[in-house]
Amino acid sequence: MLEIKNLHVAVDGKEILKGLTLSIGAGEVHAIMGPNGSGKSTLSYTLAGRAGYDITDGSILYKGEDLAAMPPEERAAKGVFLAMQYPVEIPGVTTMTFLKTALNSQRRARGQSDLDAVGVLKLVRAKAKALNVSEEMLKRALNVGFSGGEKKRLETLQMALFEPSLAILDETDSGLDIDALRLVAEGVNALRDPARAMLVITHYQRLLDYIVPDRIHVLAKGRIVAEGGKELALELEAKGYEHIVGQAA
C-alpha cells in the first residue's frame, strides 16, 4: 500500500526527515512513536502534501504511484486521509456543507456522480451516531467552538465517511480525556479492514492500548531507529525514549 524509501524532507531549508524507510501493507496498522521534534508531524504533512515540505531525496509510492507528484486533493480522492492533530476552524462554512463538498469532490475526481443533499445527510447520519456527533454540531461552522474531543470525533467521522485506503492519524490522542479517547479509538477500530492500511502517529503509548498496532516504528532525529511488535510500546513506556534513541545513536 505505502512504500517510503530513504525519505529526506526539508522545511524552510532545514532537513527534518533524514532517510526514513517504511512499508505498510493492506490491512495492516502501524504505529510511529517518537519524542517531540523527531519528525512525526513532518511525515504526516509530507504524506498529505502540505506546501513547504520539500522532498529532497527518496520516494513515496502509494499503490505503486508516486504520491509526491500529486496535489493534496488528488491524494485525498485516491484514498489518502490525514486525521489532523489540530483540525482548523473555518468560520462561515458549516460542517455539513464542508462534508458534502469534500465527499462530492472526491467522488467527482473518481468519476462518480454527486450525491444530493439528502443522500449525503443519510450517509453522514448513519456514521455520526456511533461517534456521538450531533445534528447540532453538523450545523455549526466547521470546528468553530468545538471542544478537543468534538474536533477529533469529527476527524474520525470524516475518515468513516471518506473510507480511505490509507489513513494517517496524527496525534489523535492529544487533548483527549480517557472517555473521548476510547470513543475515538472505537471509531478507528471499526474501520480496520483487510483493504485498508493505517498509520498511527503518537507520542504516548496510551493510544496504542486502544488501537493495537501490528507493528511499531520508533522515529528519532528524522529516521526510524527501532522497530518491533506491539510490545515495543510497553518497553518505551517503561524505559523512555532515551533508552532506545540512545542505543541507536
Added chain:
Amino acid sequence: MTALSAIALSEDRRARAAALVQDRGLPHRRIEEWKYSDLRAVLGEAGLSAVVAQYLIRNLPHGMDVWDLSRPDAPAWVTDNFARETGNTMNAASLAVADAGIALRVPAGMAIDDPLKLDFTGAGHVRALLVVEAGASLNLVEGVVAADFRNVGFEIALGEGARLEHVRICPALDGAVLVEEAAVRIAAGATYRGHFTGFGARLSRMELEIALEGTGAQAHLSGVALLDGRHSDITTHVSHLVGDTHSSQLFKHVAAGKGRAVYQGKVTVAKGANGADSSQTAKALLLGDAAEADLKPELEIFADDVKCAHGAAVGDLDAESLFYLRARGIPEAQARRMLLQAFLEDAVAEVGHAESREMARTELLAALEKVA
C-alpha cells in the same frame, strides 16, 4: 452651469450650493477624505456640467407618496426634509445642477412589505429624497446602472420609531465613475440598516453621512466589495448626536488583480451623548501583489461614558485552512472560493430582507467564480 429644467429650489439655496462647488472644485487626492479616490484625476472638470442623470422607480409599493422634485410648490414633507445644508462638495454639486429628482414618502404608521425598487441611471447629477415617517417601515432596494459619470445626492429621513432597510448592489462597471452620498437622519427609536455590495467601477464612491438624532436611534451598516480589478470606496461618518444611540459597521473586502478597496469610517460621539454604543469592523483580503486595500477606521469622542470598538485587518487567505480543505479532496480553486465566501458571509448575513440577501449572495458567488 445653467440647467434647463432644474429641480425646484430657492435661488438662494442653489446659489449657496453652486458657490461651495465653485470654491472647492472637484475633490482630488490632496483632500484627505478623497485621498484614495481621486475624482479630479479620472474626470477632469467635465463631470460637473453633465445634467441628464435620471431615476427609475421599478417597483412602487402601494401606499407610498411620490413627488417629482422638478415641480414647483412642493408639499411640506418635501420642503421640510429636502436640501438640508451640507458641507459636502458633491452633495452641493448635485443640488446646484441636477435637473431630475424624486421624493418618496411612507406615511406615518404604514408598514410596507413590498420593496421599493429605485434605480439611478444616465450620466450627470440626480437628487432623491426618501421620508419614512414615524412608526412606518420600508425595504429599499437601490439599483445602479452604468454611466460614464453619475453623482447621486440622496437624503433619507426616518421619523420616530421608523424602520428602513436600504440595500444597494452595484455590479462591476469597468468604465463608470460613480459617486453617491446618502445623508441619513434617524429620529428617536428609529432604525436604519444599510447594506452595500459592490463589484467596483473605474471609480466608485459610496458615502454615508449618518446622524443619530434621537434617543434609541440605531444605524447598522454593512457591505462587501469584491474587486477583480476596479475601485470601490465606502466612506462613512456616523454621528451619535445624543446618548443611548447605537451603531454598528461590518465591511468585508476582497481585492484581486489591480483591485483597490477603500474603507474610511469615522464615528463621532458628541458631547453629552453618554451611553452611545458603536462598533466598527473592516477587513480585507488581498489576492496578489497588485491589489490594494486602504482601511481607515476613526473615532472622535467628546462624551465620557461610551462604548466604542473598532478594528481593521488586511491579510491573505489562510494557508492552513486552504490545506485542510484540499487534504479533504476539495480542488484548490474551489477551496479558495469556499474560504472567500466564508470570509464575506457575515457581512452578507447582515441583510435582513431575504430576497435582497439571496440576490447579493448569488452575485457574489458568480463573481467569486472569476476571482478565485
